[in-house]
Amino acid sequence: MTDLTPAAPLSNAWQNWYRFSRNPTAVIGALIVLLCITLAILAPLITPYPEHAGSFVDFRNRHQPPSWQHLFGTDNVGRDNFTRVIFGLRVSLALAFVVLIIAVPFGAVLGLLAGYYGGWTEIVIMRLTDIALAIPPLVMALAVAAVAAPSLFNAMLAISALWWTWHTRLIYSITRQIRSQEFVEAAETLGASKAHILFREILPNCVSALAVKVSLDAGFVILIGASLSFLGLGIQPPTADLGTMVAAGAEYLPDYWWESMLPAAAILFVALGFNLLGDGLRDMFDVEDVR
Amino acid sequence: MSLLSVENLSISFTTYGRTTEVLHGVSLAIPAGAQMALVGESGSGKSVTMKAIMGLLPMPPARITAGRILFDGTDLLTMRERDRLALRGTAMSMVFQDPMSSLNPVWTVGDQLSTILKYADRRLARDRDRKGRWARVLEVLAQVRMREPERVAGSFPIMLSGGMRQRVLIAMALLSQPRLLIADEPGTALDVTTQAQILKLLKDLVTDQKLALLMITHNLGVVRETAAYTYVMHKGRIVEQGETAALFDAPQQQYTRDLIAAVPRLTGRA
């Protein structure tokens, strides 16, 4: 049947911004992300006890509940939790950044190639992707941690090694859809080089979906990283890390609840920010297939 | 008296804060057993009219600003919802446009037909058990000239050809012995030969069962074959109406003339 509603107004940058700012949760998400990034970058400058971020002991001040001197209380050796949470945030964000910087371009290029060239390229790449997807990221990280020493580097390696698959899949499906459209054919007929077609014609159309995915991914990578260090496979003490803090603090539940609950809340906070931001971007760009 | 009579219907739509009048004082009358057509290009308002008659307009964005729709003398617009529902799909039935998308892909044809019949019976307080319903389903499938009604009833829509699916849609409309059949662009999703078959089927059925038919279309060729009387719509208004043959031979309005002239001709015949 014929559509009875008039067409929605055309999109452009201003319209997008308008739609984004109208969405309260999206704005909240963006603010949270901004806040976390700022805190992470300025960590040494703004935290009350920056020296507590590493190894430091003050046994007289162990297990102090939250107070004005120690906003988040102190942990089992007397270090200020608030400082350590901020530094832990820094580590989490750095982890997300590194993983995505590696995984996204790698995955996107693979997806482009698979979607554009088809044939054997497509089959090989997509089957590889299927295999990689069959391994739960956590399990992969476990395996890596098992054979190499547990460390931040190895954790990042493990996660990146699997993360690109999501982006390959995403870019692949978009490329396939776009590939058959006319402007690609036009570019081909006009003799544009393959590189040009891939990067200047197809890729820009993927940007909105990518932006949404990257934003959502940042949250998930942080969660996985936290789970890894919770299990003892990520960053090793005494470096401040949210996951290890929760694990260490879990022993003292429910009495010294602040030692594990507050870092956990911080993880939730930053993941929430990225999630809301990603959702907001998704609504703004009106992208459908991104999870 | 007409079976269906639309009197001075005006409808407005409100979206994104803007209100637009889409129908301006549309009037048409369909006597029982008559075969009529409502013609117009896309955006002329013919779909809105059709939906208004069937009661399928989403009422928040749409609003009836004036007019009445009388079926058998009663105004549909002021009727109780329950009574209106009792008419829909029973006395007043619709043949949908796109056979591919109008059939539920995950249920068999027979299942869909008997479900519709089950709830139609309920609305009409007619007592019929499952066997009786199934018999009626097969009967109707035979009416639309399916060679193997049993097999079709047990098939999923994806297993049938386009022409067969369209015939299923017609069968759907005929289940409860309606008195008015509204056909929405019948056969436009099909190739020309199949479309011709469908139209012939439609015409035969309507004549045999003495149904009133309102055909909504933008295809003038179709109109000449099947409708005795035609209404021409443009920008939400009826701009011309009359007996089909007369209308085609001597159109009064410029728009009608343009519409007729726009039909590509293979021969010199009018």
Next chain:
Amino acid sequence: MEFAAFLVRRVMWSLLVLVGLSVVIFLIARVVPGDPARMALGPTATQDQVADLQEKLGLNLPLIQQYGLFLGGLAQGELGRSLLTEQSVNDDISETFPATLELVLFTILIAFTFGVPLGVAAARWKDRWPDNLVRAIAILSAVMPSFFIALLLQVLAGYVLQILPTTGRLPRDMEFQASVTGLLIIDGLLAGRLDVVGQALRHLLLPSIALALATMGQIARITRASMIDVSRQDYIEAARAFGIPDRVRLFKYQLRPAFVPPLTILGLEFASLIGGAFVVELIFSWPGMAAYGIRAITQKDLNAIMGVVMVSGAFFVVVNLVIDVLVGIVDPRIRIRGRRA
């Protein structure tokens, strides 16, 4: 029938994926820097001891040959010997896997039974409070790390309210051997021991909820989106035009076509479910494969780890295969054409 062909193809691909998986795992084990033998024995081992172990593990053979041995062993279902317990990894895993299986199955049950209705409700009352509530739940459950939920639940239900047990599968004093399937609920029913079934359920509850929450949120979201998509289809409009009552329309006509995306998502989510199981099993002292895997890691038990990873991967592949079959049953278009219409 075309469906059979579709199935066969999927099974072939699954096998291929499993082989690929074995290659990846093998490579990780052998290629990543570090000497497995030394790591297993610890820094205090002498050179001789290390050399001995290397010989025993076949670490001195060419890589391809090692892989061949590995694959051959796998094909026979042999996962090697645990470096530490000297027991067959097979035995270790078959002891612990049923616990993980029961946990995961129960989790999926919860996630689906609650996730789908929530999604349907959210779609039905779109943009009104049920929708917003469901979306809030979905987002919150997606961002909470599973250990957080697990810890919270443990504290709340176990210590504060004291209503549900927080460790293990059965009370310490209850004796029962799960001999048939390894799943306490089924075996308990089969043996007529309803007390076992009851306790097993009580112990399952907290860990499953902790694990299920995130997946439930995702399923609710996808169901919502899928139901909304379907509601825009012509055939739903047609159903309305023919007077099909709202409730029938919703559950019979809309739900079934909309059911495929949630099923597919479940398949994908399974990977993170397995990952989450590791955390949850640790926190709730659940005697499952994940806990075994973690012990294996801290003790650098190479064969055990590879066994766990391989079984996890295989689990994932099998589950996705089952889901493919289910999808084919739900949507005849896929069954008949082998792909979406």
